[in-house]
Structure formats: structure tokens, C-alpha cells
Amino acid sequence: MEEIASLLKKIAPEVAHVIEQRFDILKNIYYNQPIGRRALSVVLSLPERPLRTEVKRLEEQGLLEIDPKGMRVSQEGERIIARLENFVYFLKGLNFIAERIKGKFGCEVIIVPGDSDIDETVKNLMAKEAAAYLRSFLKNGDIVAVTGGTTMAQIPKNMPRLTGYEDVLVVPARGGLGERVELQANTIAEELAGRLGAQYRLLYVPDNLGPEAMESVTNEPRIKEVITLIRRADIVIHGIGGAEEMARRRGLDEKVIREILESGAVAEAFGYYFDCEGRIVYITTSAGLSVNDLKNIPKVISVAGGSKKASAIRAFLKYLRPNALITDEGAARKLLELEGGEK
Amino acid sequence: MEEIASLLKKIAPEVAHVIEQRFDILKNIYYNQPIGRRALSVVLSLPERPLRTEVKRLEEQGLLEIDPKGMRVSQEGERIIARLENFVYFLKGLNFIAERIKGKFGCEVIIVPGDSDIDETVKNLMAKEAAAYLRSFLKNGDIVAVTGGTTMAQIPKNMPRLTGYEDVLVVPARGGLGERVELQANTIAEELAGRLGAQYRLLYVPDNLGPEAMESVTNEPRIKEVITLIRRADIVIHGIGGAEEMARRRGLDEKVIREILESGAVAEAFGYYFDCEGRIVYITTSAGLSVNDLKNIPKVISVAGGSKKASAIRAFLKYLRPNALITDEGAARKLLELEGGEK
DNA sequence: ATAACTGGGACAAAAATTATCCCGGGAGGT
């Protein structure tokens, strides 16, 4: 596969673009179906007419079904998407990039093609990889902790319904995050447990309580029990955010935000803010997993993509080496660029 | 490889065409180098301007070197050609066709892309395959018999210079064929022996001698010895010709030609003419291997291509099942067509 | 010398691609 990709790039480089583009189109239809020609042309930022020719070709190949409701990918098209993603991976030389990142940061690296800053559906690809990766070693008895975020929210949706994981326990890594419900860790934990046919426990603790309020809440027996379970997690899957974006999404005070940013924060994970050297510069008061606990957790999986997040990812990786990083092409390329520029 | 080819055909069928065309171009430059743009446009029957754009692309990729003497393929280009041929094989679905022919005729089938009726260089591909196939089982002590013909003539040229075959003996399958010297069995035997570093014995006996003349010639001790060796051959590599074409090339009388054709002859091999059912309808008087001897020869390799020869190949295969058939796309497709039409 | 190649450049004609409309129809919300 890898060899053919390089062969193709040599003999017909323009062709690579065509294939990548068709993959993008197919993928975007798949995750937005049914969708119309014009709406699609907007999300792909591709002129309508060229899109139309492309779509027509795909339809002729039987990969697309197209009726007055809009376009959908056919069963055959679905099968093609998976194989195509794999091929595009090599076509873009992502295997090479993954190898280099692995060399620099010493963790497993999985890269999906695309840039989630430009194309929302790329998050689905990352989530699918995360789900597949989790599944590859998940066993009964494991405790899985998850965080919130847009990419994390896609993981349950990209996990097939399974059986045989009745003794798995899914928990949120930390308390409520003041985000939209569907992006909260609690929601994601519950949904993931649903897909796995597993148990789940939730943790409702507001962020940024005062010290004594926090104390009294965490001493509630039922809450205390959940926190204990969380700290004993075998697997953590978490997102990484940009510092400013996350601070705003959590509705922090403008003053606090300025303070955080002035201290050099670029990344956020688990409610901790990191500067570009991976130093902790601010902590959101919250219940659940602290980053110190991470060292005792056998399997840490970081999931984050988008070229704008590259520096955040880099900062977090400097703080902690996870077992695996699942990211996208946009972030991966930028990450290498940042690293290369420094050396 | 096969899977990627089918993937590519599904997702971007036009691309397949581009790749096949570039392969054709590269291949034709390789076998005719150095060659100019215009001359190439003639042998490819491709308009000059499109060819020019293609050539420019290939040059940009470093596959072509291009100077005032003409175009040549670079070292990298050479490496690409081999890999590309293999890929084009699957892209054209020749694996599938080979399987079907094998099923119908029960012999190994090797198909190379292209049609030697249209593109002369395809004969080189067949010859290269024949050479590689021969090499795969040739061992010291073997006697190899070869016939004449345009495709056969390319075999020595596509055989690398080898050592370790000092005890191999290469002989012509039959006496002189009244053809141009470079296409005669004797010449080919000598050249092949040269490449292998092997021994060779030649056989100069004119075609169509009268019975008593033939008798006296074949009783010559030295000639008799060679004929004995030929009959003991372990491996025979032979071409198959169209009946009319071969009769003319041998300079037979117009009257005889008409007679042969009227008896339904479509194919020629070893000086024997076959009708479309594989029955022998005419025999050129000549010394050497007779088709009866073929049954005692462990390894028979038939090499012939070009869509116009499909019916000749079919006729010969009905007469005798060789161990392997090495042919080209044009003949293979036509062959299946003929078979399919009958069933 | 000269004839027959070579690649590169130029340019008008033709073809394909592009952008941008409009139209009739069905779905979903009201």
C-alpha cells in the first residue's frame, strides 16, 4: 500500500489531489447526509459547479445515491470510505509524519487525513480511531475515564454497539465543565457506556467552588466514592484544548482569562492550563482526576486535532508523555513545523 | 495491490487511464531511447501536443532525461517502469482475465499489458516475462529449444547476462526458416546461450527439401547428432504465428498459400499449420522437433501476443496444452471473447 | 556541408470548465 502510494505520487502527482478531494467529498456527505449540493459546496468551500461534476462521477460509480432529499453515500460508498482513508493516509505521507512525531515524543501516533479546523468531519475520523484503539485493548474490569470536548463527543457515536463489556466502568475524568451538555464529560461517559454495554457513574460537581464548599461536596459519601473510582482508572481518554478557547467556553471572567493568558498559557487539559514549555500555570478548581494522578494510570490516550491546536498539543506533550496521541494531519504537520523550527 | 487497483478504479476511473497512458509513454521511450517528441507521437499514435504535456510532467518528476539528442528514461524511471507494469496489470483487471484463461485451457497464464499489434514494445514485455519464467526453473544440464519469430527474438535481449549455466545447452527447435536472420531460431538460440553463458548447437537445414534430399541431409552425422539433442530437449519456448502471415514470411508459393488457407489453417507453430479446431492441416518439411515430440518434453512455453493472433493462439491451445502461455492483453481479451462467444 | 533529427516557443482555434442563474418538486414545520 505504502509503495503504491509513492508510485502514484511519482507517476501522477496531480492525481493524488483528485483522490484526496473525492475522499473529502465522500466523507463529508457521509457525515452530513442527506445533504444538498449547495450546502455541501459551502462546507467544502468548493465552487458549486466543480462539486457537481465530482458528485456526478461518484454517482456514476455507484458510490452515491442522490434523490430530491439530497445526497447519501451508498453501502458500497461506505465500504470505500474506510479503504480510501487508509490509502489517503499513505498518499499524504502521514505514515512518515507519524513516525517522526513518535520519534520526538515517544508515544504511539495515529494521524487521520484532513484538518478539523477546516473540515468538521475530520473529528469523526479521529473519534473513530480513538474508539478502535480503545477497543483494541479494553477488557472487562477496566475503568475508563473520559473528558469533554467536541472531538471527545464524537467517540461514542463512532463506537459500534458491543457486548461483553458488562464489567467495564466508564466515568468522567472531572466534574461538570460548564459547557453545553452534549460536550460534557458526564454525557460522553454515559453514551460511551451505552455503546459498550458497560456500567457508568457520573460526577456532578460545579467548577470553581470555593475551597470549603469543595471540601464539603467531595466529602459526600456518594461523590467521594465516584472520585475514588476515577482515581483508580485504568484508561484515560482526554482532549486537549487551546487555552483561550477553553477559558471562554467555560465562561471564566474576562479578568481571569487575561490573567491566564498573560501567564503564557497555550493549552488546557483536565482543567489545567499549560504554557508552551508544558508548565502548569493555572488550575481550575474541580473534582476528579488531577494531572498528578495521570502518572499512575496505565493507559493515557490524548485526542486532539486542528492546525490551530498544534501548539497546545505540543505543550501538553511536553508536560506528559501519553501512551498514544490521536490527531489529524493539520495538527501533525504544524507540530512538526514547530519542532523543526526550534531545533 | 489488487485491492488498491480496484479501489482506484472505483473512486477515480479516469485516473486509471492516465496511469496506463503514462506507463505506455515511459515504456516506449525506454525501448526506443533516445527518441524525439515527434517520432514518439507517431509510434504512440498520440497527438504531439498532449504528448508534450505528458512528457513535461514526467520530466518534472525526474523520470525522464531530456536533451537535444532526445528523451531517455532516468534510472529512477527504469525502476518505476517495472513497478508500474505490475500495477497496471491489476488496474486493467488482467489478473482476472489470466485466471479465466487458465481455467479454460489449464495452463499457467502470464499476461502483459498492451497489444503488440498496436505497440511493438509490448513484445519486449512478453519477452522479459518469458526470460524471467525460464530463469525461474532453468537448471544446469537442461536442453532448451527455441523457435524463431519477432517476439522470440526479444527474449535474449531481455535476459540478463548470467553465470552458472555452463552446462545448459540451447538449440533451435527446427531448421532454418527462410526468415530474416535476426528472427531465425538459430540466431536466437545462439544469442540466448550467450546471455546464459551456456553451450549451443545450431541446425542449418533448408525448409521444404524433397524427401530424399531431406533424408540424406539428416543422415549427416553432425546434423543427426544435433537433431537427437533437440528431440531430448527439456524445455521448449516457441512462438505461435498467424497461418497466412507465416506462410508469406517463409516465402511459400502463392499456390501453396492458397491451398493452406483453403484447408482452414489459422495458426502456425514449429512449421505445422493448424485449423481453428487445432487440427494439423499442413506440414512444412523441415528437420528438428516435430509436434509429436512435444508430448515428451516436460516444459512447453508458448509465447505469442497481439489481438490479431488470438485465434491462432486458440487453435494451438486446442491442439496442445503447454505448461505456460505468455501473451499480451490484446490477445488475452480477444481470446476470452472468442471462447465466450462459443459457449 | 547537409540532411535529419532534437526540444522549445508561439499563436489562433476549439473545447472544456466555470460561475450563475432559474425552475419544478417534495419535505417539514406551522
Place this chain on the structure above:
DNA sequence: ACCTCCCGGGATAATTTTTGTCCCAGTTAT
């Protein structure tokens, strides 16, 4: 039962790309 919105498909004109066909200067083999 309506009304509105989005759907695919068709049409058209402007624009870009591709195509065919020259000529030219240099190189090589005769």
C-alpha cells in the same frame, strides 16, 4: 392545508485550458 426552504437538474454565457500546427536554433551522423 398551507407556506417556505432546500433539493436536483437544466441552461447559458464568460473564461480558462487544451489542442493543432507552425517555425526556429542547435546537434549529430553521414
